[in-house]
Amino acid sequence: MSKLRYALYTGCTARESTPELLKSTLAVAKKLDIELVLLDEASCCGASHLQDFDDFLSLVLNARNICYAEKRGLDMVTICNTCQLNTAMTKHRLDSNPELKAKVNEKLEEVGLVYKGTSNVRHFLYALIEDYGLDNLRDKVVKPLSELNIAPFYGCHNIRPSELHHHFNRTKENPYNPTSLEELIEALEGNSVDYWHKNKCCGFHVDLQAPKTSNILTGNALADAYDNNADVMVTPCPLCHLNLDVKQKAATKAVGRELKLPVLHLPQLIGLALGCTPEELGLKHHVTEVPA
């Protein structure tokens, strides 16, 4: 297999409130000999809120981010579900509407950029499954996760709206019964936990304006995983992680259940199986502690 190279759009969270996500992503890529080129020019994707205020501005900024992957001749990978959705949605809208693309390019030209539509945009999860391959990943496992019951938590923006994601991924995930995380867990020789809330919402996006809603949704997901004997939860989305890990006490109150479940980022789980050290994976950065 020739060396895989991608432009990495980190998003804001991996640079700020979940530094362990960036750290573990880089550690896993190194172990797998995947080259990740950081898009340091990129701006925030607007996290699905900027578009509520100014849709056109959101399109221009997201298109600019993709331009920098295109300039390097690389496909983009993301490590946050919401970044993935916003970037993919922008790309899809521009690629399917020449008039809109021209309007956006008119602005981008002011800073010497042009959006062409040549880079694909995928979450790291799907790039791994589709390009690296689960069999190759399985070959790299040095510490099988066979002792762990792992609850996959998908996060909304990687699986819905499914039609949009199917333009970007070869993996045609069924949003009502997604399986990619389970397949990945199996490749790492872990036991995946089947539970109803695995493809439900954690409520992150209303954390400020409707904390009660947010806390109940988070609490329901944690309690469900816990009731199905999960030792740990794993998610490909750092925003879900923030709700599920940091807000566990608030969620406990909201649903009236004692909840204490470590919540790992996807690359942290992979890294554990590949033999990365807890330090390389930033395991000490979790509010709900990850037992050694």
Add this chain to the structure above:
Amino acid sequence: MKVTFKVFRFNAETDYLPHYDTIEMDVKEDEVVLDILNRIKWEHDGSFSYRRSCRHGICGSCAVKVNGRSTLACKERMVDMIELFGNELIIEPVSKKRAVKDMVVDKADFWKKYETVKPWLEAEIDEHPSMENIIPPEEAEKLEEADYCIQCGCCYYACPVVEVNEDYLGPAAFEKAYRFTADVRDHAKKERLEIVDILGQGVWDCVKCYECAEACPKEIDPIGKITKLHNQIFEEGVAKSNVATRHAVGFKRSIKKHGILDEGDLVLYSEGFGVVKHMHEAFEMFKKGKIVLPWNMPKSKNLDEIQKLIKSSSTVKF
């Protein structure tokens, strides 16, 4: 094809708890879900209850859930369901907690919320017009097919916020509000926007889970309409300064300063004095190295480019 169906059964008049009947059937290539419901009634149990009327995907009465996925029974082909979920299928009403008898649910809350957005055109219409009131195609396109909604409730019963907040108006009502706020003939645009702008029940409480977009059998994209309502609230000057609107505006403010988001500052700006309630969590995060202090805040490379684009591409003021 042999399929095993698990069918939700409940009679509010006689049962305390629901149960499931397991029925095995041979499913034919051309059957839809409604054919199966009919056969359950005709071949297995005449008391089995469900709603249907048009059989053409336009009355919205036959909505049920198959393996958790909302669908119009008369439109959904069995072969597609089997392809998605295999040959063990669970048939349930769109909302188990609202079940009255088997697949029949009490939609009272749905209709009550639907009514609050004034689901009709408000316009002075000449009683004796001399010519047709023609809407040019480009104006009609702005509705983005919102007028195709059949009030089936698939989106509403799929929405997780509806489940946990009984005041929340929900995707179908918002979809309908947009159908009229986008209509050039309508005179009640601001009034409607004010109805959906209320914190606790309005568009700001949507968690953006896209369940409604996934569920809608008419492919109307209710959350897309919710985004449009957010935009109109700002464009029409209806937006009040509160935690939700400042949160949206705060992204532009932060991107202008750093390119990437200053997450701490965003919370501070959105919450105002309310920020104190986050102090405990902020402290926990700080202890774990999860907070970047203002003087260490990273900035995007080529920030001047981002600032220039914000200046030239902004279309809305707040």
